[in-house]
Amino acid sequence: MxxxxxxxxxxxxxxxxxxxxxxxxxxxxxxxxxxxxxxDSVFGGITSVLKGNFDLKVFISGFFGNAILSILLTWLGVKLNVDIYLAAIVVFVGRMFTNLAIIRRYYIDKWSKKKVKEDIKNENEKETMG
Amino acid sequence: MKKGKVTITITIGLVFLILTAVMFVQFKTINQTDITSLENMREDELRTEISSFKQKIEDLNKEITDTDSKIAEYQKAIDSNKEASELLSQELEQQNNILGKNDVKGNGIIVTLTDTNDQKITPEDLRELLNQLKEAGAEAISINGQRIVYDSYIVDISGTFISVNGKRIVSPYEVKAIGNSTYLESGLSKKQYGYIDTKLEEGKDVKLVRKDNITIEKYTGDLNFEYAT
Known part of the structure; x- marks a missing residue:
């Protein structure tokens, strides 16, 4: 859905x-x-769904809040003549990679567990056959 | 389905709608924008551009000064050429005067020889007169408007006409000569053996007049060499 x-x-x-x-x-x-x-917020949301602690309010507030805050910080950086947007990109992209890694591990774990289960099942079948 | 789940679904759908919409707007903007155009450059890019243009302006200014000095040199050369060409044209004018290709003016004398009933003027008379005038320093001579130039000739045509430069002339013969009029006059009117006296003795009608500002017309024929080079 x-x-x-x-x-x-x-x-x-x-x-x-x-x-x-x-x-x-x-x-x-x-x-x-x-x-x-x-x-970044989207990937964070996916991670939290996988972890089971997804909260819609947190997701929405993170989604819009982070976007607006980053825009404001970039604007401030332009005014201060400091490239703050670089910091924002480093933080957000770094967190995106972290979240992607978590998601990746989750699915790899899931897949290998399934395989182990199937292996055990197969062995059991063999034993019964034999 | 629970009411909370519908809210979550709609909210997440909206979130993704906004996200993709903004992303596509950004894609479109980046695609359509010409980064090299001046309005889209960042400030530091503009600064480097300005400094490079300043450098270019300096270089061009230097070039302008160089070119200006070159132009001045050329101008000088042109001026000196002008002087040279003026000199040359003066020289040409003088040579043309000498050759008889220009009308010339000056003080001199006019000798008029007229046929009488007993004595006709012969070409020999005119030739002698020319010689005498040249000896006396005449610079330009004409007979009845025919300029005497280096290849002029005075001949008799069948004993009836005199031809000068191939043109027939008839009495009275008016010989104009420009030169020092005193010399010319005295050269012709020496006592006893002078030209005037000799001719008068022969019974020919000869008159000599001193005149200022005589105009002698230019030679009208061609002055070309065909064989001599």
């Missing part, structure tokens, strides 16, 4: 995004940071 919602959301989003007018190049840097922050 949620997967269907995600697919529909992606398709509709793509259609809307293609038809919406482009923004000025000056602001596309801010938007890029916001996108990275949002992607």
């Amino acid at each position: 949620i997967a269907i919602a995600i697919v529909i959301g992606c398709i509709l989003g793509a259609i809307i995004g293609i038809n919406v007018p482009t923004i000025s190049y000056t602001y596309s840097g801010y938007l890029a940071i916001a996108i990275v922050a949002a992607l």
